[in-house]
Amino acid sequence: MIIDIVNGPNLNLLSKREPEIYGSMSFESYLEVLKSTYPSLTIRYFQSNHEGELIDYLHAIGFEKTHIIINAGAYSHTSIAIADALRSITAPAIEVHLSNIYRRESFRHHSYIAQAVQGTICGLGLKGYELAIESFLNSTT
Numbered sequence: 001m002i003i004d005i006v007n008g009p010n011l012n013l014l015s016k017r018e019p020e021i022y023g024s025m026s027f028e029s030y031l032e033v034l035k036s037t038y039p040s041l042t043i044r045y046f047q048s049n050h051e052g053e054l055i056d057y058l059h060a061i062g063f064e065k066t067h068i069i070i071n072a073g074a075y076s077h078t079s080i081a082i083a084d085a086l087r088s089i090t091a092p093a094i095e096v097h098l099s100n101i102y103r104r105e106s107f108r109h110h111s112y113i114a115q116a117v118q119g120t121i122c123g124l125g126l127k128g129y130e131l132a133i134e135s136f137l138n139s140t141t
């Protein structure tokens with residue numbers, strides 16, 4: 001099974017960025033944990049701070065036999081274009097947020113991405129990515 005993790009703006013700063021909210025582990029370190037937990041999976045990772053690059057990446061992989069885990073960061077709350085890209089492709093997608101967006105500022109309570117994916121996992125930190133993988137694994141068995 002192929003898993004594509006797509007992270008949006010500022011998630012490249014995990015471990016340095018507001019660690020009291022987002023934790024102290026970098027995504028690169030967590031990716032190594034994920035890869036060793038799931039050695040039989042092909043786990044690809046793409047991060048960009050640019051909306052158009054995220055859309056281009058979704059277009060590039062979205063018709064492959066892959067499974068997308070997307071954390072669009074702040075674009076979750078603003079980007080109809082990324083939501084449309086997710087609707088335009090055939091690969092299934094799950095949205096992840098590290099923080100519980102519903103316990104934070106009201107502008108974070110709405111996600112355009114949520115309307116275009118199978119489901120959303122939020123508030124469980126990096127574990128959310130693993131739970132999304134588990135969901136994909138369980139849906140094929």
Ligand code: DQA
Nearest residue numbers: 010071073074097098099108
């Ligand atoms: C986030 C939540 C967003 O509101 C924020 O803009 C982020 C990270 C999360 O993972 O909790 O960049 O998507």
